[in-house]
Amino acid sequence: MNTLRHLLIALVALVLVAALAFLYDKTQAVDLRERNDIAALLDTLREIDGRWDIDILRERTELDPNQLAAPNRTATARKALAGLSAAQQRSGSAALSEGLGELGKAILEKADLVEKFKSESAGAKTALHAVISGAAALGAQAGEPGKGNARQKEVQQALSQLVAAAQQHYWLGKAAAPLGLETAAGEVRELATGISKGARDQASAIDGAIHLLLRHKAVEQELFTKVSSLSSGPRLDKMTFSFNRELEATLQVKELFRVYLLAYAAALLIGVGYLGVRLKAANESLERRVVERTRELSEALRHLKESEAQLIQSEKMSSLGQMVAGVAHEINTPLAYVKNSLGTVSERLTQITAAIEHCEKLLELLRAGNVDSDALNRQFAQTSALLAQLKQQRVLTELGNLVKDGLYGTGEMAEIVGNLKDFSRLDRSKVTSFNLNDGLTSSLGLARHMLKSVKVTRQFGEIPPITCAPSQINQVFLNLITNAAQALGPTDGEITLTTLSDNGGVAVEITDNGKGIPPEVLPKIFDPFFTTKEIGKGTGLGLSISFKIVEQHGGRIKVASEPGKGTRFTVWLPLKPAAEAELAA
Ligand SMILES: Nc1ncnc2c1ncn2[C@@H]1O[C@H](COP(=O)(O)OP(=O)(O)OP(=O)(O)O)[C@@H](O)[C@H]1O
Ligand SMILES: [Mg+2]
Numbered sequence: 001m002n003t004l005r006h007l008l009i010a011l012v013a014l015v016l017v018a019a020l021a022f023l024y025d026k027t028q029a030v031d032l033r034e035r036n037d038i039a040a041l042l043d044t045l046r047e048i049d050g051r052w053d054i055d056i057l058r059e060r061t062e063l064d065p066n067q068l069a070a071p072n073r074t075a076t077a078r079k080a081l082a083g084l085s086a087a088q089q090r091s092g093s094a095a096l097s098e099g100l101g102e103l104g105k106a107i108l109e110k111a112d113l114v115e116k117f118k119s120e121s122a123g124a125k126t127a128l129h130a131v132i133s134g135a136a137a138l139g140a141q142a143g144e145p146g147k148g149n150a151r152q153k154e155v156q157q158a159l160s161q162l163v164a165a166a167q168q169h170y171w172l173g174k175a176a177a178p179l180g181l182e183t184a185a186g187e188v189r190e191l192a193t194g195i196s197k198g199a200r201d202q203a204s205a206i207d208g209a210i211h212l213l214l215r216h217k218a219v220e221q222e223l224f225t226k227v228s229s230l231s232s233g234p235r236l237d238k239m240t241f242s243f244n245r246e247l248e249a250t251l252q253v254k255e256l257f258r259v260y261l262l263a264y265a266a267a268l269l270i271g272v273g274y275l276g277v278r279l280k281a282a283n284e285s286l287e288r289r290v291v292e293r294t295r296e297l298s299e300a301l302r303h304l305k306e307s308e309a310q311l312i313q314s315e316k317m318s319s320l321g322q323m324v325a326g327v328a329h330e331i332n333t334p335l336a337y338v339k340n341s342l343g344t345v346s347e348r349l350t351q352i353t354a355a356i357e358h359c360e361k362l363l364e365l366l367r368a369g370n371v372d373s374d375a376l377n378r379q380f381a382q383t384s385a386l387l388a389q390l391k392q393q394r395v396l397t398e399l400g401n402l403v404k405d406g407l408y409g410t411g412e413m414a415e416i417v418g419n420l421k422d423f424s425r426l427d428r429s430k431v432t433s434f435n436l437n438d439g440l441t442s443s444l445g446l447a448r449h450m451l452k453s454v455k456v457t458r459q460f461g462e463i464p465p466i467t468c469a470p471s472q473i474n475q476v477f478l479n480l481i482t483n484a485a486q487a488l489g490p491t492d493g494e495i496t497l498t499t500l501s502d503n504g505g506v507a508v509e510i511t512d513n514g515k516g517i518p519p520e521v522l523p524k525i526f527d528p529f530f531t532t533k534e535i536g537k538g539t540g541l542g543l544s545i546s547f548k549i550v551e552q553h554g555g556r557i558k559v560a561s562e563p564g565k566g567t568r569f570t571v572w573l574p575l576k577p578a579a580e581a582e583l584a585a
Pocket of ligand 1: 479483484487512514515516517525530531532533537538539540541542543544567
């Protein structure tokens with residue numbers, strides 16, 4: 001459910017960001033440099049188109065064949081067209097793509113026509129000049145008209161008419177009636193025949209030039225008509241107009257998207273602000289909850305620590321409970337013979353008291369002086385008999401022995417009580433310097449009733465005292481000794497206790513030759529409440545508490561066991577626990 005929610009939130013965030021990116025992209029500035037380049041290329045084409053018109057007019061109006069020829073603008077036009085086509089592909093402009101093909105065709109056609117026109121016009125000009133210069137040369141051959149020669153005058157007149165007709169044809173073209181020019185040429189030819197052979201040749205050269213003039217002029221006129229009908233100019237204007245319209249529309253759309261972006265960003269900002277406020281509130285509530293939980297947890301930890309201490313204490317008390325039966329039994333034996341001894345002492349005391357009374361009576365009779373000797377003898381005999389009996393029965397020696405026994409018995413009891421006292425010291429927080437050999441001895445003393453038929457071997461080494469809580473460490477030893485004793489068979493049970501200095505601490509090994517622990521059980525033995533003992537016999541807390549105690553002392557507890565052969569527990573404790581304060585806690 002939570003994952004679905006997270007997925008949904010991620011999706012919404014993604015959509016919002018995508019929308020933002022889309023709007024941002026839509027508002028990206030138009031590449032004005034590109035647009036300017038396109039506009040400049042269109043202007044160049046328009047200028048070339050205009051210049052072509054001027055070139056044509058110039059060609060038509062100027063007669064000087066030596067004038068500077070108008071440059072060929074075709075290459076520039078082609079370059080501009082190629083630039084436009086590349087720009088169209090880059091910008092994807094619809095306005096350009098629509099008419100660019102047609103425009104290119106019209107421009108290139110015009111370029112071709114203009115160049116042809118220029119060449120035809122040049123041809124016509126050269127032919128006109130040839131007619132004029134030919135006419136001048138023929139006139140010179142015919143001679144000056146002013147000397148009364150009518151034929152010469154006629155020739156000069158015909159030549160003037162011819163030049164005028166040629167010029168008229170050059171300027172007006174077909175409208176100038178070509179027949180006029182040909183008639184004038186025919187007249188000149190005829191007159192020249194009569195002058196000389198040179199004049200005749202000159203006339204035929206003039207004829208050739210006229211012929212050329214007529215041809216060039218006809219083609220030129222045709223080209224001019226074609227050029228005039230070309231549509232490159234209007235096309236260019238139309239394209240420039242649509243291009244500008246397109247640019248304007250694009251800018252308008254961008255502007256619109258800019259407004260959308262602004263509105264969207266504002267909405268997003270408000271949303272984010274709202275989320276921020278909610279997040280802050282949630283954060284504050286979270287912090288409050290964390291503080292609350294921390295408080296609850298510390299409270300729980302305190303309870304746990306208390307319960308743990310109580311558990312250790314109650315386990316100790318439970319071990320103690322088990323001990324009590326044994327201890328009672330232990331005390332019972334010395335108590336019994338102290339009681340017997342005292343009973344016997346009491347019996348013997350009756351005999352002694354009777355003997356003493358007889359002695360006192362005998363003494364009284366002797367002190368009185370005038371006593372009946374029979375009575376004295378009787379008393380003496382009785383007292384002697386009693387004393388002899390006491391002597392014979394070695395009552396005093398016996399009493400001495402009984403008192404000794406009684407004292408031994410009470411000593412035994414005092415020792416047991418002392419061990420019990422040592423063990424059950426409730427001042428568990430008391431951390432002090434303690435020799436583990438003493439701890440083992442005291443624990444063994446308490447477990448004595450379980451170890452009656454067990455061979456206990458002490459291999460105590462020279463070990464330094466360690467800083468620890470002795471009552472807790474004793475509890476660990478008693479647990480381990482009890483477990484060892486409980487694992488032993490009915491006969492040949494052996495427990496070996498070894499102590500040695502080891503690795504900056506003290507190691508205590510408690511080894512038994514009992515039934516051992518199966519491998520599948522071994523990993524669980526330190527778990528709280530794990531027991532293989534019958535219900536009511538074991539709580540399963542002994543080892544888990546021992547583990548905890550050793551851990552708190554900064555030590556380690558290890559076990560090695562072989563089923564059927566025995567078990568060895570090794571407790572290692574440092575000379576001084578790192579966290580002494582924890583022990584005192
Ligand atoms: N020396 C040992 N030999 C064989 N088994 C052992 C020995 N020490 C412990 N165990 C196994 O580990 C189990 C857990 O021991 P632990 O001292 O924690 O509990 P317990 O002895 O069963 O009960 P409790 O100690 O409360 O009387 C025991 O039930 C026993 O199966
Ligand atoms: Mg146990």
